[in-house]
Amino acid sequence: MSPSGAAGAGRLPPPGGSSGGSTTGRVGPGRHCVAFLVYDGVTLLDVAGPAEVFVEANRFGADYGVRLMSPTGDDVVSNLGFRVAVDGAVSSEPAVGTYLVAGSGLFPRTSVPRDLASAARVPAAGAGRVGSICTGAFVLAAAGLLDGKRATTHWQVAHELASRCPTCTVEPDAIYVRDGTTYTSAGVTAGIDLALALVEEDHGADVARDVARALVVYMQRAGGQSQFSAPLQGPPPRTPALRKVTDLVTADPGGSHSLGDLARHLGVSTRHLTRLFHDELAITPARYVESIRFDVARAALDQGHTATEAAARAGFPSYESMRRVFARRLCMSPTAYQRRFGTTRRTPTS
The missing domain is CATH 1.10.10.60 (Homeodomain-like)
Structure with missing residues (x-):
């Protein structure tokens, strides 16, 4: 557990910290609002890991406000069965600095619901930058936000993302990919790598390094996703x-x-x-x-x-x-x- 966070059970408290002030609810003038889109079945670590990075950065001079949004404004239930309290619906959220869509084990086993894809477009229109964690890329793709862009997702489902978004160039070995103001990350903990990269982009390498040390994670891990992937597997040749x-x-x-x-x-x-x-x-x-x-x-x-x-x-x-x-x-x-x-x-x- 980092110096700024505390763990709970049952109902997940809104992300916040004792240092750097409150990071939820209303985001004051000058604060950089980081908004996460969450929904039933969302992978909890896809939210908590990156959110912890932004909250921790406030201890080192940053000023991030973290908000959780759902398509309807109702609380959601994560993949672990924890109820996650949200700050509001996407339709009520003002323009945000960074907008991140968390992933879910539901995708790509099933298609992204139309209402979720539609909800994803609302804050994206006014966000300074848009990103996804792990299979959150499938939501961005369903919303048309990855068309013509480079992207990545978990190595196990990269081929499926490429199939669903044929105009997107999927890079299956990347930890995270930046294409203009659109960011996508690889599986699960790679969301922490992406969040650190965003902190470095905003506040420089020294702050990002301090956050990485505080959280006891690599500031930049060596190699790509292939170091975590299973041995070479694929369909046998037809010939x-x-x-x-x-x-x-x-x-x-x-x-x-x-x-x-x-x-x-x-x-x-x-x-x-x-x-x-x-x-x-x-x-x-x-x-x-x-x-x-x-x-x-x-x-x-x-x-x-x-x-x-x-x-x-x-x-x-x-x-x-x-x-x-x-x-x-x-x-x-x-x-x-x-x-x-x-x-x-x-x-x-x-």
Whole structure:
């Protein structure tokens, strides 16, 4: 718990803090109003995490006022079953400085209700900047607020967002994306990353750094969403020949899988094999082999194998070649990845 907040149960109190004055209700002159759109089923952490960042920033000289809005002005029930008190309906909210739409596990399993999409447009029209947390991007997309823009969402549903908003360029590996005055963030805790970026935009790096330290979070985490994603998965290739090659690589990642070797295995030209990979998987054969080896190595690290063992199991020619792939894909070394994701247990200090 941060120095400025307190936890409760049952009915969630409006976000506020003992330092920096009240942050809810009426937003006084000069205050930067941060308004969250909430609704039944909203993910509580999508609201509480970013809100805590703005409230904490008030301890370091910022002047944010946080408001919660629902489509009708009625209180809502979060995904955890807690009732969340709101400050009013979107139709009664004056122009806000920052307008954020929280996500929900309901999306993308179901389509965004028309009344929710319509409600999302109301404050967006007058907001200085508009953003979403996690699957809140689906609400923005349904409201037409992501048309022609770059955006991101949780890596597990990025493909669905791209399908629902074909004019939007979805960046599945980004922690957050800014396109003009529109901001979208990745899954759940990435809303904290986005809020810190907004604080830095408003008040500079020093204030954002102070907030990050107070909340004991990274000011900017290394890498993108791929460091949290599951191993490479996707539909099998439609072409039997290409499926034969991908099955071969998956079954024996450490085998000899040069472009020439794979082409000879199928009895086709290297140009034809490259075209098959490009047309069906949008990747080169070499990158596909690398992806499989990367996933095998990451799984080995997760299981507790050393980096050298992981490189050998995955078929990398050397540890150094594996390290270069990890650095390019995750912006960290295999050893750093294992420290971060291998266990939640901390080494005791003397």
